[in-house]
Amino acid sequence: MTGLRKGLLLGAIQLLLVLSLGGKLLLDRATRPRVWLRAAPVDPDLPIRGRYVSLRVEVPIREAEWKGLPGRREGVDWEDRYGWTQVDLRVEGGRVRAIPTTSGPSAHRVAGWAGNAPGPTQAPRTSVTLEEPLAFFIPEHVPDPSRRAPGEALWVEVTLPKKGPLRPIRLAVAKNGAFTPLDL
Numbered sequence: 050m051t052g053l054r055k056g057l058l059l060g061a062i063q064l065l066l067v068l069s070l071g072g073k074l075l076l077d078r079a080t081r082p083r084v085w086l087r088a089a090p091v092d093p094d095l096p097i098r099g100r101y102v103s104l105r106v107e108v109p110i111r112e113a114e115w116k117g118l119p120g121r122r123e124g125v126d127w128e129d130r131y132g133w134t135q136v137d138l139r140v141e142g143g144r145v146r147a148i149p150t151t152s153g154p155s156a157h158r159v160a161g162w163a164g165n166a167p168g169p170t171q172a173p174r175t176s177v178t179l180e181e182p183l184a185f186f187i188p189e190h191v192p193d194p195s196r197r198a199p200g201e202a203l204w205v206e207v208t209l210p211k212k213g214p215l216r217p218i219r220l221a222v223a224k225n226g227a228f229t230p231l232d233l
Contacts, residue, residue: 082140090195107176108147
């Protein structure tokens with residue numbers, strides 16, 4: 050086999066690898082649930098080049114499912130209750146919610162979950178924040194979408210894969226009850 054044939058074979062193998070990954074992501078986007086989650090920007094910490102927005106997402110919970118978990122003691126300060134747990138994300142009626150779990154391939158880590166418990170003077174929490182931030186890549190010429198005016202909330206549409214991290218699709222802004230996807 051000549052050097053040219055070896056190079057072409059290697060190039061073809063690499064192309065097939067990239068196309069198979071892209072095909073898997075497109076198949077997941079077409080077949081797996083897609084949901085909108087409220088997001089908050091965080092300071093990016095990835096050692097990669099390019100423009101991206103690092104987001105932490107909030108996932109709704111049912112307070113009853115979180116009662117009785119370790120660290121949930123009424124009247125205890127935030128510092129004493131801080132901890133983490135794992136959650137499964139489930140879609141019911143087109144809405145996603147976080148359910149505490151011990152393990153599993155789809156488990157996501159939630160930091161500060163015990164601190165989300167209501168104290169004696171706090172209202173019950175309705176959401177938890179996933180620990181792992183999402184990287185949403187943006188074009189060079191687009192202004193940073195994470196910088197929002199007061200009264201605006203940033204939302205991200207994600208695909209929920211069977212296992213692994215959430216996959217961001219697009220961003221939107223909610224203001225005064227109006228929900229507007231951003232044209233990036």
